[in-house]
Amino acid sequence: MASLLRKLSHVSSTDVKKVTSTLARSKTYESNLVKLEKRLPRQATVPAFGHSTDFDYKRDTKQLCKIMKHCATAHTLDLDYILHFLSSYTCEQRMILVRDLEFEYEYKLVDMVLERPESPIRSCTLAMLIEPIELYARDFHDLLTWKQVNKIDYDISEKLLEIVLALNNEDSKKFRENYENLFVNPVEKDIELVQGEGNIISQLLINVLEGKRYEENGHSATTAKLIAKRLYEAGEDGPAIDYDTFIKIFTRDTFAQLSAIFDIYEDKYGRPIEEAIEREFQGQTQINCFKEMVEFIRSPGLYYAKVIRRALDKTPLDYETVIRSIIGHQEKDLSEICLEYSKEYDEPLEETLKTRIDIMEIKRVLILIVTDGHDIEADELSQVRFDHSNNSSPTGSGAIPTSTAAVNTLGMRRNRSQEAFDKFVNVFKTMRPH
Incomplete structure (x- = not known):
């Protein structure tokens, strides 16, 4: 934990340098116009990438690489666009794409996302790029670190327990290995450092993570x-x-x-x-x-259904818990969680997400996951942004503004039809003939 805190103390200056270099621009009006014209048709099709039903990781990694090259050209990492691209894939397919992207094209996408300022979009994108066990380990470590540096002032015991309860013996072993590989210290030491050595909850968490539960069927x-x-x-x-x-x-x-x-x-x-x-x-x-x-x-399904509901009811909304509970359980028991949620709250989880989640890209991704691929209707999609290099989001995440004031300020309307985009492109062609 001491090494982690030393690392934390350097984050600020490092990020400032990276942000400064990212914000440095020497683009002329003419080149911006060219980029805008090229971007319009592509952005018009963002809601439906049209991924082939047959997963071809070479082809799809190449497509992801094109997105990364565009981000490099624009001097920013477009988290919204990356999140949109990944939303049509299963967890296993996403892991293949991320690894092949690094192997074939040397883009370390996870590291690049981690360099961005903290935001719900960053958390959601990261969750889509890593395996569930690593997601649990990172969230567990974040809670311990935030508590240690007094970034949060509430008792984290129940949240720590919620993260590790679903781990079976094999998962517990992977969790401990992931944690130590990522953060150097054994998780047991960090638990005792923050929660207290000999503390009942510390003992409970450590015993859960030992992964020594009898897993045979039946009982005496x-x-x-x-x-x-x-x-x-x-x-x-x-x-x-x-x-x-x-x-x-x-x-x-x-x-x-x-x-x-x-x-x-x-x-x-x-x-x-x-x-x-x-x-x-x-x-x-x-x-x-x-x-x-x-x-x-x-009832594990009912338990996590209640965890999600509590997170959705919080003000401000607890995005980390919602993201972890849905994306982290996608490949394992999410269908049971959704079923129990519907029975307990008398409405499908996707309906609650539609009304509670206020960041459109996160809403769309989570609904795609809980409905197994059913996209939200076109009239519910947020506005499409044009030039991310001019993004003024305070988080630097490329977040899509959702308020009416923000839309009017930018002079854009949501849900432009393809015809409207074509007309807009033609206007620029007229202004700047080839």
């Missing part, structure tokens, strides 16, 4: 009854179950075994397992974390 009814009895007796002035044992039960037993314990406890003693948790633990954060584990064990 006899064992479930014994554990349920011990939990009950501990709350009735009997011999208390020590925290280590409690943590071991929750991080070692199979989900089927734990579900049986919870059911037997409630059926036999007439109380939900949550009451035993409240009696065993005193701190509210500890109680909340173990209750969330109970909720996850009973």
Whole structure:
């Protein structure tokens, strides 16, 4: 963590230099006009790249390379356009494209995105460029770092747990390897540094990440009854179950075994397992974390549906959690999450995304993912930007302005038809004959 914080202290000056070089322009009006004319027809087709149904990574990497060359020419990294291009591919296909782009054309796209200032568009683009386990590791590290430097003032325990709960034993091993490869320190050391050594939540997180849960199917009814009895007796002035044992039960037993314990406890003693948790633990954060584990064990899909909903309900909206929960679960259990979301909130997840997400490119990508390729209607697409080299977005991410005032200021209208673009191009042709 110390090395990470030293690195953090140099970010500011490095970014200033990069931003300064990016903003340096010596373009004449004539060359800008040429670029504008060439860009118009291409931008008119942004909403539908028309990727072939047959994945040809050589062909598609070459197309992505053309985008990168345009970005180099324009002296900026057009995150909106890159995000748009990647939106039609599966997670596995995106990983192939990113790796082949670096191997064949020496564009390190992940590093280039990381050099951009923090913004929701940057977070979403990065999530599309890396594997889910790496996304989890990066978000986990970000939370620890932000907490360490007092960038956030709330307890991060529940968010840390939410990131790692879905990891099976193999995923946990990959998570630890990714974390140490990316950030030098073992994740266990960083957890103890920020959360406290010997802290109950630190122990819980470390035990989850050890990846030692029994993963066989089935459960022992006899064992479930014994554990349920011990939990009950501990709350009735009997011999208390020590925290280590409690943590071991929750991080070692199979989900089927734990579900049986919870059911037997409630059926036999007439109380939900949550009451035993409240009696065993005193701190509210500890109680909340173990209750969330109970909720996850009973229904992982419903648990993450609620995580997404809480993130969408926040003001400002918690983009990092929404992005991680949707893109990070795309290849694994997103369909179950969407199903549970619809049952719990009586509307499809995509409908909530349409009304809550206010950044059009992120909205479009997330809806494409949760609907398995169904694009939002043309009348919902944001305005198409013309020259990103003149982008005045404070984040530098190429964010599309969505307010009416911003649209009127730029003198542009949303959803221009192809005919309107053609007419606009002809005007410039008339002004500057070839």
